[in-house]
Amino acid sequence: MKVLKFGGTSVGSVESILSLKRIVEREAQRQPVVVVVSALGGITDQLLSTAQLALSGNETWKDSFDNMVERHHQLIDSVITDNIKHSELYHKVDTLFEQLHSIYFGVFLIHDLSHKTEDTIVSYGERLSSHIVATLVENARWIDARTFIKTERKHNKHVLDSTLTQQLVRDAFSHQHTITLVPGFISQDKDTHETTNLGRGGSDYTASIIAAALDADILEIWTDVNGFMTADPKVIKAAYTIHELSYIEAMELCNFGAKVVYPPTIYPVCVKNIPIQVKNTFDPDGEGTIIKAKIKNDGKPIKGISSIKGTTLINVAGLSMVGVIGVNRRIFTALANHGISVFMVSQASSENSTSIGVREQDADAAVAVLNDEFAKEIETGAMFPMEAQSGLATIAIVGENMRHLPGIAAKLFETLGRSGISVIAFAQGSSETNISVVIEAAYLRKALNVLHDSFFLSEYKVLNLFICGIGTVGGKLIEQIRSQYDELKEHSRLKLNVVGIASSKHAIYNRDGLDLQTYREELQASELSSPQKLCEAVIGMNIFNSVFVDCTASGEIAALYQPLLEHNISVVAANKIAASSPYDEYMRLKQTAVTRGVKFRYETNVGAGLPIIGTINDLRNSGDKILKIEAVLSGTLNFIFNELTADVPFSETVHRAKEEGYSEPDPRIDLSGKDVIRKLVILTREAGYKAEQEEVEKHLFVPDEYFEGSVDEFWKRLPQLDDDFEKRRRTLEQQGERWRFVASMEHGKMKVGLQAVAQSHPFYNLEGSNNIVLLTTERYKAYPMQIQGYGAGADVTAAGVFANIMSIANI
Numbered sequence: 001m002k003v004l005k006f007g008g009t010s011v012g013s014v015e016s017i018l019s020l021k022r023i024v025e026r027e028a029q030r031q032p033v034v035v036v037v038s039a040l041g042g043i044t045d046q047l048l049s050t051a052q053l054a055l056s057g058n059e060t061w062k063d064s065f066d067n068m069v070e071r072h073h074q075l076i077d078s079v080i081t082d083n084i085k086h087s088e089l090y091h092k093v094d095t096l097f098e099q100l101h102s103i104y105f106g107v108f109l110i111h112d113l114s115h116k117t118e119d120t121i122v123s124y125g126e127r128l129s130s131h132i133v134a135t136l137v138e139n140a141r142w143i144d145a146r147t148f149i150k151t152e153r154k155h156n157k158h159v160l161d162s163t164l165t166q167q168l169v170r171d172a173f174s175h176q177h178t179i180t181l182v183p184g185f186i187s188q189d190k191d192t193h194e195t196t197n198l199g200r201g202g203s204d205y206t207a208s209i210i211a212a213a214l215d216a217d218i219l220e221i222w223t224d225v226n227g228f229m230t231a232d233p234k235v236i237k238a239a240y241t242i243h244e245l246s247y248i249e250a251m252e253l254c255n256f257g258a259k260v261v262y263p264p265t266i267y268p269v270c271v272k273n274i275p276i277q278v279k280n281t282f283d284p285d286g287e288g289t290i291i292k293a294k295i296k297n298d299g300k301p302i303k304g305i306s307s308i309k310g311t312t313l314i315n316v317a318g319l320s321m322v323g324v325i326g327v328n329r330r331i332f333t334a335l336a337n338h339g340i341s342v343f344m345v346s347q348a349s350s351e352n353s354t355s356i357g358v359r360e361q362d363a364d365a366a367v368a369v370l371n372d373e374f375a376k377e378i379e380t381g382a383m384f385p386m387e388a389q390s391g392l393a394t395i396a397i398v399g400e401n402m403r404h405l406p407g408i409a410a411k412l413f414e415t416l417g418r419s420g421i422s423v424i425a426f427a428q429g430s431s432e433t434n435i436s437v438v439i440e441a442a443y444l445r446k447a448l449n450v451l452h453d454s455f456f457l458s459e460y461k462v463l464n465l466f467i468c469g470i471g472t473v474g475g476k477l478i479e480q481i482r483s484q485y486d487e488l489k490e491h492s493r494l495k496l497n498v499v500g501i502a503s504s505k506h507a508i509y510n511r512d513g514l515d516l517q518t519y520r521e522e523l524q525a526s527e528l529s530s531p532q533k534l535c536e537a538v539i540g541m542n543i544f545n546s547v548f549v550d551c552t553a554s555g556e557i558a559a560l561y562q563p564l565l566e567h568n569i570s571v572v573a574a575n576k577i578a579a580s581s582p583y584d585e586y587m588r589l590k591q592t593a594v595t596r597g598v599k600f601r602y603e604t605n606v607g608a609g610l611p612i613i614g615t616i617n618d619l620r621n622s623g624d625k626i627l628k629i630e631a632v633l634s635g636t637l638n639f640i641f642n643e644l645t646a647d648v649p650f651s652e653t654v655h656r657a658k659e660e661g662y663s664e665p666d667p668r669i670d671l672s673g674k675d676v677i678r679k680l681v682i683l684t685r686e687a688g689y690k691a692e693q694e695e696v697e698k699h700l701f702v703p704d705e706y707f708e709g710s711v712d713e714f715w716k717r718l719p720q721l722d723d724d725f726e727k728r729r730r731t732l733e734q735q736g737e738r739w740r741f742v743a744s745m746e747h748g749k750m751k752v753g754l755q756a757v758a759q760s761h762p763f764y765n766l767e768g769s770n771n772i773v774l775l776t777t778e779r780y781k782a783y784p785m786q787i788q789g790y791g792a793g794a795d796v797t798a799a800g801v802f803a804n805i806m807s808i809a810n811i
């Protein structure tokens with residue numbers, strides 16, 4: 001025998017109610033079924049709101065009432081085709097509506113709405129829907145749940161009298177019928193015979209009570225989702241259906257935000273070891289979720305994450321609480337006596353404060369009750385007045401595999417901490433199946449996302465990228481991300497989500513990911529932005545696993561790294577300004593990244609895609625010491641000196657370097673040696689020395705006056721240098737030498753300058769825009785370590801930035 005319960009969405013539309021009919025009639029061919037139904041979706045709320053309108057003397061209650069009548073009539077007209085059944089059903093339904101109308105009218109006239117009247121009003125939803133379904137389904141009998149679901153009054157609430165109910169259910173179903181239709185939710189007070197109910201969502205409970213009393217083989221809950229999901233799918237795009245849950249896991253999840261099953265439903269069937277199958281009325285062949293005692297171990301430490309907004313923490317504190325027996329008893333008794341439910345408790349072992357989690361709507365009452373309870377202690381100063389902190393949310397991670405598995409709480413804290421989310425209170429019972437944390441509600445979305453990701457509940461790890469600067473490097477990076485996207489998703493389970501793109505004037509954002517084909521047009525059509533607005537937007541989106549990628553040469557953008565890192569956003573910079581800024585600022589950035597648990601990466605600052613900074617770090621981390629660096633670090637300058645011939649004058653080579661994408665946006669930065677100075681300072685710092693740009697000894701080759709004025713003026717004046725360069729070049733050629741702009745560092749002392757190198761020199765054959773770095777270390781002394789290759793250019797630099805992003809993804 002089976003009990004099937006259909007929720008409001010399953011009876012709320014023509015499509016769903018016809019699906020219900022098919023499901024029930026198919027099942028009834030195999031075994032007897034009891035079908036429990038909720039009110040039509042939205043009707044319970046409308047019954048209550050109409051009552052409030054009537055209570056406030058608002059005439060529009062009649063419109064709302066008419067609307068409910070109309071909705072039921074329309075449904076009947078659409079699904080009941082037999083004329084006799086149609087008119088019989090109309091008669092039943094209209095009789096109920098007449099009664100309901102009289103009750104509303106009474107409320108309207110006397111401006112009074114007691115709990116008793118409200119309970120009566122709200123019962124009509126299920127009474128109406130169950131008659132419709134009983135008529136629609138072939139050969140169904142209808143029984144009023146109030147004849148066997150009995151409640152009694154305790155602590156001002158209607159609670160189930162289980163023993164009496166169980167007996168009455170058995171009596172009511174002693175004659176088996178193939179299909180029995182029962183209105184869910186409604187019940188009756190065993191003493192006063194007033195209509196009561198089992199609480200919102202109580203139809204699940206009705207079904208569970210019947211299933212347990214009749215020892216059903218299974219309880220099926222038919223709803224509009226495919227079962228329990230790993231997290232709220234409205235927040236977590238990657239959430240998926242959990243196919244198996246233990247009773248405890250299901251209880252923990254639904255008790256805490258996952259509204260798939262009404263929490264009291266689990267217990268009656270769990271005691272009888274009756275499985276619960278959650279299924280989707282709109283996808284009847286889908287697998288759904290099965291809840292039972294013994295489930296397969298899928299090896300995942302947690303099964304799901306649930307959450308509730310609207311949490312208030314009340315802090316009951318005072319020095320007199322330490323070691324005093326009975327304080328907690330008084331707290332809970334006082335709250336219970338006022339019908340206030342506490343869903344979380346956290347107390348430090350020092351015992352001088354207890355934090356209590358209550359729902360926001362109960363907060364004021366709870367504070368008043370507790371202030372009253374401890375009035376004497378508060379007056380003498382032995383305890384402090386209650387403090388309530390609102391605007392919070394509670395998250396619970398749930399799973400039986402957490403039991404005896406060390407490190408879960410550590411991972412929870414680490415994951416939240418790395419995302420800049422502070423845990424305000426924490427609770428874990430000794431059953432170790434639920435760990436709950438209270439955080440600021442504004443961080444809920446981010447917290448759920450990072451937790452879902454880090455506990456491997458997500459199919460993909462997601463990295464959210466903000467790309468700033470879409471010139472040579474940034475534009476190429478976006479191209480590379482676009483063409484690698486599917487490969488990374490499929491083979492590395494990494495989703496690179498570009499959630500923000502900024503040019504020098506505009507910025508666009510989309511937390512679900514921007515279209516990397518059309519972003520330039522989108523940017524063009526977007527509002528004007530500024531570095532400040534960009535920073536506010538990136539921080540404001542408060543998005544998990546975020547990385548800010550700077551592909552500009554802008555000082556204003558480099559100045560954003562500090563606030564971004566402080567907000568737990570990693571930074572990848574092709575821009576060299578920050579890493580070569582005053583030493584204290586550079587150290588502050590690095591330190592902030594460490595304390596915030598995020599990354600500050602800038603490998604492409606030196607040698608574009610060449611692994612220079614990483615290698616120096618690896619050498620030092622393994623105990624080596626960098627003694628000397630000799631290098632050619634400018635792709636532009638090397639390219640210029642290699643291109644220069646009798647036919648290609650100096651000014652032309654500079655133009656070509658720009659066109660090839662080697663030079664800085666402002667090529668004077670390359671020609672003035674500034675770019676190389678920055679790079680040398682960065683390398684010297686990575687090598688462990690406290691270096692500043694002013695300390696670099698310079699031997700430059702373009703007179704200073706060429707760097708004064710605007711870039712346009714510079715381009716105009718540049719050909720004036722051609723003759724002199726050609727003269728010098730010819731002399732050099734005759735000597736069999738080549739120019740190289742060499743950077744060196746020995747024991748912290750830095751130097752840059754133009755050198756004429758002979759054929760025997762390791763730098764002589766350095767082709768095109770290549771860079772070379774010779775590292776003399778304690779281990780690489782006689783033969784320095786040599787790193788050589790393309791030192792500039794869109795492809796290799798973008799690839800270096802990409803590699804930095806991947807190192808943050810850590811897959």
Ligand SMILES: NC(=O)C1=CN([C@@H]2O[C@H](COP(=O)(O)OP(=O)(O)OC[C@H]3O[C@@H](n4cnc5c(N)ncnc54)[C@H](O)[C@@H]3O)[C@@H](O)[C@H]2O)C=CC1
Nearest residue numbers: 469471472473503504551552553554574575665792793797
């Ligand atoms: N081109 C190369 O081979 C290498 C470049 N780099 C570094 O990469 C960075 C970018 O270089 P390229 O792409 O070659 O320069 P680029 O001039 O082609 O691109 C820079 C882009 O940044 C944009 N921009 C400027 N200010 C901005 C702001 N406030 N907000 C948003 N965008 C802004 C510019 O409009 C331009 O589109 C530079 O810092 C450079 O030093 C590093 C290694 C190699």
Ligand SMILES: N[C@@H](CC=O)C(=O)O
Nearest residue numbers: 634635636662663664
């Ligand atoms: N302008 C730079 C680009 C790489 O950092 C260079 O020419 O090396």
